[in-house]
Amino acid sequence: MSEVMNLYQERLNRIFKTLRLEQADRVPVLGTYGTWSSYFAGYTDAETNWDTDKCGKALMKVADELPVDMIHMIYNRPGGVYQALGSSAFHYLSDSNIVQYSDESAQIMKDDEYPEFTKDPFRFLVEKVLPRKYAELAKDSPMRDLAFAKGAMKFGMYGGQKGAIEGSLAAQYGMPLLFDGIILHPMDWIADFFRGIKGVFGDIRRRPAEFAEAIQAFTPLVIRLGMGQVHMGPPKPNPKVLLFPLHLPTMLKVADFDKYYWPSFKMIMEFFAAHNVYVIPFYEGDWSRYYNHLQELPAKKTGGWFEHGDPKEIKDKLKDTMCVIGLFPATLLQYGTKEECIAKAKELLDNLAPGGGYIFGTDKELLAPADGKAENIIAVNEFVMEYGIYK
Template structure:
């Protein structure tokens, strides 16, 4: 299957190099929790059993007709447990949730701006991870233990992904690391959704200064030795659709644009998850350096193709909700509709508009049927 893996990988290489591939590549994203449920496992138990992670990776590789293994690990519960995480918790059903948390008080902007690394280490992390809220010696031990666990677990996950790609003729994992827009970092982990919504009205200049202060941290997070067009920096975009146009242009956009420009200049091309509806900001997105992949959640496919499809790689827009309740015929019909709009001229990877987290999010039979259809129909 190694030769088939090379052929599959070439589909994505052609896209990244601005060529039209033999057919539209299929890239299905699933959180590992979806695959665990598909395999009949109990989420409350298996997420602690690291030895079974490899089995789940193989289930993903062989089951869903994606050109890249859909198994995505975003939250590793043993690491969060070591840290005593307050910002990511397991629910009674086994799903990991992100409650609204506050890592920074509104009066602490000046501290963050003066030294973002020190402030994050001394103030934010102990508030988000209760086991770090201790004396420096114990804090160092907890942090070292968590980093060791993180390295050990991902040290098994990444090589096994590559092995499964070669075994089942798939392309290698397209994501090499993750970063986040400076404004989203402050909103998600520092001030919370409600907190940042107040701050942009009460002290917008401080928020802008804070975005500039954390920008170098976000750039550093997004550039790795293996970064490339085929090993992209994943950036989920959160807050922009909830902002007024003026606030977006003044506060959100400047540092986000600088982040993407810095990543591209270093060869760490981004894969943006454009969450919610960015229709107001398509002209801004088209200002980014050419070759950024944008996985859209909502929006008009024709407009998105016209606005950004010549310069950037489009993905997303296929409604995951249809895969949950629709018939196979309906699901395939929607795939044809979207492909007919987005595939002409290239610069298109077929993906769904969301990542499947729970078994109820999508009928696996519909996923398989749609992916098989795309491979047969979307040939150039």
């Protein structure tokens, strides 16, 4: 086996040992650099959305110049697909350099349509949601069929380009990618794409029973879409991994979280754990009031990417349940000195690294060029790799 592939396997082993709550040789470093990577490579976000080759070159630069054990994902969006379908939601189709998504564009499902949605979520998605979100799919045939075929062709090309990037990262730099796909909770999906956040909070009050039934009906489809991504790529020696961004829980009252969010969240997590798929939620906001809930998740079968929280409390509450990822403040990478950044990294490692079960990373994905200075990122990551060695 070549030196590069040995490095690739070494990094994979380090990450997956840690995910299993075993103690690896040292604390792994996860590169959570999204569209920030475009700017690091001298591109704009818009350029890498339209030209996936440029996205690949940006990730190669990250793999070559930044000390990391793994990159979290290929970060760009397929601009050509959205253009072919007539999307108006993603603003990078204009001259904007930063991807923007309009919540108003999500308000396309009426509040009295929940019964129809619940009866057959997939049919409702295809026949109602997609034509409302994508202008070309609302046209009569053959224009609609041509737009769909064009969008499908561009999406297939995009998938092939992503696969080529993943292969090049492995073959040239021994750099693995962590996530094989992404899923959303039914409640987040409805809020993000169907009803808007305001609409969902109104529905909780005005149509609680219909809203709860819709989430229950939508959950199996979310699982199917996740498993589709698991089976889409080539087999791997390690389990497949899905990213699970969570948007609404920290905005909810605990009673509403227990009623609308937790049952399907737990069902999704248990399903994938039973099928040897690691799901890593991004616990956006402060989840401290839900730590007792998280203790009920399948032990050693998941990870948690945390944005906020007391590292000592997180370690105490969740050390036997899940691998902890993140918590390093991205703002410090931009505005702090190297010394301040290293001091914070040391604090996190002192609290989270003992015994294993901690992957070093930022508290959120780096997006804008001002989200982190490269010199601080390099200094911090090098420190973690030296200080985080297990004796």
